[in-house]
Amino acid sequence: MAGIRVGVHWSVLVIFVVILVGLAGGGFRDAHPDRPAWQYWLASGVTAVVFLLSLLAHEISHALVARRNGVSVDDITLWLLGGLARLKSEAATPGAELRIAGVGPLVSLVLGVLFALAAGLLAGFTEAGLVVGALAWLAGINILLAVFNALPAAPLDGGRLLRAIVWWKTGSPLRATAVATTAGRVLGWVLVAVGLYLVLAGAVFSGIWLAVIGWFVIAVATAEGGQARLREMLSGIPVSDAMTPDPVTVPGTTTVSEFLTDPRYRYRHSAFPVVDDGDVLGLVTLKGADNVPETERATTTVERVMVPVGDVPTPHPDDPLARLVPELQANSTHRALVLEGKRLAGIVTSSDISRVTSWLSSSSVWRSRTL
Template sequence: MGQTFSLGRLAGIRIGVNWSVLVILALLTLGLAEGRLPEAHPGDPGWLYWAVGLVTAAAFLLSLLAHEISHALVARRHGVEADSITLWLLGGVARLRSEAPDPRAELRIAGSGPLVSLVLGAVFAGLAALIRAAAGPGLAAEAVAWLAGINILLALFNVLPAAPLDGGRLLRAAVWRRTGDPVRATVVASAAGRVLGWSLVALGLYLVLLGAGFGGIWLVLIGWFLVAAATVEGGQARLRELLSGVSVREAMSPDPVTAPASATVEDFLESPAFRYRHSAFPVVGDDGAPAGLVTLHDARAVPAAARATTRLAEVMLPLEEIPTAAPGDPLAPL
């Protein structure tokens, strides 16, 4: 996704915003300020359309955040923690640390997002009706009505039975429950995602040929993303199947080369001991106990003039921030 900026934590979950959110914020604001709002309620000052458009677009992004937070909170209730939530160009992503433990949990986690969007749509629709009843038609009522429609549309689109959409998760839960095979369920949802993705690409190209340039290009972009994401999910499922029954012990380096935390970055990079194929090395303290992990990338990022005085302890990733596994743990979930 590229560079992401942290907005802090909400309910203990890291919230981030990718720079591409600015693109969707700008496009939504433009569409509202130059299209929807003046067409529905002409005669207001131009700056007012832009102000209302910006606030409305920002409110929609908050709706996306609520959609993703619901996934994370329901997942937590089923023992699955969320590392982070990131908003980006095509929506939001809740990164869960593990998969749902069973089909019922998968169903509830996946269904929570569209349900929240549907509820938000209903709330905004009711609010728009109240505003119209109290003050008559106006920009405020139109903006809130737009939020109602876009949230309902988001809910309906997300329940399409195709990965990586929430509907793909619902399909996966159904197939998993019927077959008892989560890998097969993922492959089925992934195949459906590729079908939907290519269909959207074809529809988008058709619209471009008809002259609907922006709308067609947007559909192509969404379709291409669905194809790519669904393909990745299917590949990961097949990889987990191949790794089934394999333990961490069978894949790890039993006697890894370690680096002392007190060593300088210069010594680390120049020592023949660290010129292996590995891109990261365990770092140990003076007592020989693991202290962290240092990557060649992080070490090389230290300016050459500072490498002789910079210790690995200053650039390593501390042990408490590194996911760990025991030798007997299964490899597939990792």
């Protein structure tokens, strides 16, 4: 959609079922009694689908604005607690961060207003009672989504807005992240506490759901805080300090059978750059090659099963290592091909990042930088 991959996690089925059963078995039936059962189920099913599309519109807006501000988007995934647009890198300026974060709640708010207007226009038609009820529910849930996401706490959109403001005021994106993630952990614990209170008060389902959301907010905010500290630790370190120079490469014409049986490739690493006359074509993994049926391995080249170079981070040796970290985390291979012009200079893996951070953590260099 709009050139962006969209995925659906199996847990989305939980959202669909909860909305379907909740509206068909209670909400719509109580508000509009004495209707045929199929009408309740049909209206509830359509409402659930439109709500999921509303979540998708929210995330698509983030992705589109991110691309307009020079931030690449890996994909969008809908799951149990809403949606997630995975960005390959961070915004370069507070203004870009503000635009990327702010558009999501704005889209949800606009959708809520549009659904409310549509419900108001149809309210005069007695035969449209279920339709009005569905539109009113969609209006309320989208406005609630906009308000909740605007709360100034990471990982919510409001946390990104808070980060942008603190970044603009202080000039420090790391300090801004620390403020936003601290607010996120506070909000998460508040939600957990309120959820537990609701459980004790008898509202078991609502309480558990709120506690789960709070725990998710705490976990993600804590993870973002850890990533910020990692970027601070790696500040000033170039990619060349972490990369493995002149890695073993695989010619693109090599068959999968040759690749899997050649000791040069089988026992040293789990992924190798693919080249053709010095040009870097991509990255082939042992796992990807193993997935090729044995009957096809002798006739299938690694070029056909590799990850194209366009789908792998390609930093320059002098690029900041801190900037590469989120790209590695978002990339499915967790590797980067370091290019100097068109020449392959090296390869960086998540293990290389861990090695550098371990050295910095234990060295007097890191301790002196933090004093």
